[in-house]
Amino acid sequence: MGGDRLAPFDSGLLDLADPYPVYRRYRERDPVHAVRSSDTDADRDRDHDGDGDGAGGTGATTWYLFRYAEVARVLAGRAYRRRSPATGRAAPIPEGYETLRRVVENWLVFLDPPRHTVLRARVNPPLASAAVAGLRPAVREIAEELAAPLAGRAAVDVVRGFAAPFPLLVIARVLGVEGRLWPWFRERALALQEAGGTRGDRTGAGLARADRAAGELERYFTAALTARRDADGEPRDLMGALAAAGREDPSLTPGLLASTCVHLLTAGHETTTGLLGKAVLALLTRPGTVAELRAEPGLVAGAVDEFLRFDPPVQMVTRWAWRETELAGRRIRRGDRLVAVIGSAHRDPACFPDPDVLDIRRATGRHCAFGLGIHYCAGAALARLEAETGLAVLLERLPLLRPDARPLVEVEYAPDWVFHGPSRLVLRDRGQAAGNEPTPPPVIPPMGIQRRSA
Template sequence: MSGRTAGARAGAGSPEPFDPARLDLADPYPVYRRYRETDPVHAVRNPDGGAGPTTWYLFGHVEVTQVLTGRSFGRASPLTARTTPVPDGYVTLRRVVENWLVFLDPPRHTRLRARVTPPLGAAAVAALRPRVREIAEELVAPLARRPVVEFVEGFAAPYPLLVIGGLLGVEAERWPWFRAQALALQQAGGTRGDRTPDALAGAERAAEELDGYFHRELAARRTEDRGDLLSALARAGAEDPSLSGTELAATCTHLLTAGHETTTGLLGKAVLALIARPEVRGELRDDPGLLPGAVDEFLRFDPPVQMVTRWAHRDTELAGRTVRRGDRLQLVLGSAHRDPARFPDPDVLDIHRDGGRHCAFGLGVHYCAGAALARAEAEIGLGVLLDRLPALGPGARPGVEVEYAPDWVFHGPSRLTLS
């Protein structure tokens, strides 16, 4: 019997892998490797003695992609129809989050995604690239003159917010307010290590603020088409009565918050990787044509979303384990990306890597609608940073102070100080 199979059997029902006392937020990969080698489909039984659904943690690339692309799995529990980790009592928060595209299953997902995808597609993003570069250059200019740079607040957070805000058609001067609301919503995440009643109450207030704002903006666009994404969504609601105002406003909140938070994490972790690898900085500076491939390698090497959830809609088998209808599956993307069965030398950052398919944008029907925009933002942003930010310049050895938010979904530095 192989060690992998034996470990899988022995590990059934063992403790929660994402215990903060056991897992380093900044470097969870050694723990992932142990699970991947001994217990790649890891069961955490219901705490009431084994009755009820089991939560499974999937660490291998084969199993993760099987669930992401399989028709036996969905975003809603078939037993409760629950899709989000929002507890009872937070009415607006739950209503907003339950209508996010990422939590919907077909046919609602299909109908809404068809309206969101064209403004975020390759042609639209290509037209947007000059403006994205302008935003990056405007943000880097003052940072290049400072001896100490707080990278998250100075660049990684405002940059994608200003891009998606411009695409939606919201006022650029509102970005600090949007950032505050996005951070408040993030506190409600079910994998947060610091989720408290006060944090949930703050997330509820943020949901109310954003929901009200986007309802008002969509109403304004029904009589004044401004050529932005908000106008396109308002038009979609007028053309298709099955698209409710609740869905459309929630979609705007989702695009603004989730879309910017993932790019913020990607940029922060990419900069950390580049600071530690002067030779990679030099290659990318000398040949910017390598940046698109490098972005994909950053996404594989240390993805900004470490874990996503699915529910089993029917009994199925994964790596010899029986998963029952109604069980929850936590797909550990960060582990799947380090699986040597799919990626040779997976712990090496290799911007010339060829082959292998990462899951950073998901797979199947839930493949990220904003993937083209996220790639463009990262490619352009990193190119400007390599050219203009002294901390990434030739021979630079900046001091680094970094803190990570206690979050396994939106994973990345919450503070990154370069000096």
């Protein structure tokens, strides 16, 4: 991507750990950047946010948006939707994986009005700020019980031992599924990710695993929703609320509601997993910030927003133009695909002064890590609570994260720009032998975080 002329943007050539220098180059030189179907086969066939050019198959221009102004306009604008106007599809799932396509295309994030409006009205109340506030003691308990066995270890995989199971156990509690099944859910969530269009390693075998996982999760949630639909009394959890909604509104079909649960369980924990892993990575090179947060725990909430801005767990999302528009003097045709590069928008100096500096006291209310407009993340309040609580507990309980710890760090990323973050993050005491692996977390979490029997 060097030289005088910018090459067609290709996300497959980015450094997974640090794409920001390349983002800056495009943001400064070609902020609304066109990649036409003849420019590059590689990135044309990739999808960003699970709904890319593979879904449309129209040969339309793909526009990469690198500045905050254009990213915000597209995310909030009604002229840009989740599905291709040419095909009506959202997810680029090849033929032969019909279960996977059916489940994913019914996810709330891929729906447009009026179906999105109807379903969103049912999902919002249990995930609203007031409802989530009541979960704070339970969320804290989950975090503390997961962190406790990590405190005495000389080597810890932060992702496997904490960042992955923690939000999964929280959303499991909100939905009303059994916490002891979290390893089963995690395995299937990871299988679904193998079908992601941004994956540089997507294969037929991975798509087959994703299709099987989609079917298993669909069957699980269909059975659970059926049991709740037939139950008496007021709903006790989010699945109960969705089952009641299905009784009242025939448009909320069992398949749509089961897919909604799959979406909330999988995407609802992966973004927080990425956020926590990236926050820990950022803190490891900033012992002064660690000391500041430990001395003033009240700063953690604001710090979460700054981590979301500085290195968001969702780097790119896609929209489709449903009518002709103009962005920064460029003509956007109906049917064109637009990729909002959120990671670049969050480093735009026109919106965030000194954007490459992590400043936990920064006012970051303008970030778009949770989206904008009608697709603003329904679980934003829950994600904030998880991130604030998880980060606070790690700062308090994990010796390897103390300002003077200076652990050895081993980090690996999955090749994914939607669920972006470390897939493995091992912190190792410098006195430990390099060959020893961190002890894996228990398969069944402590009894204190099990859901009460119905």
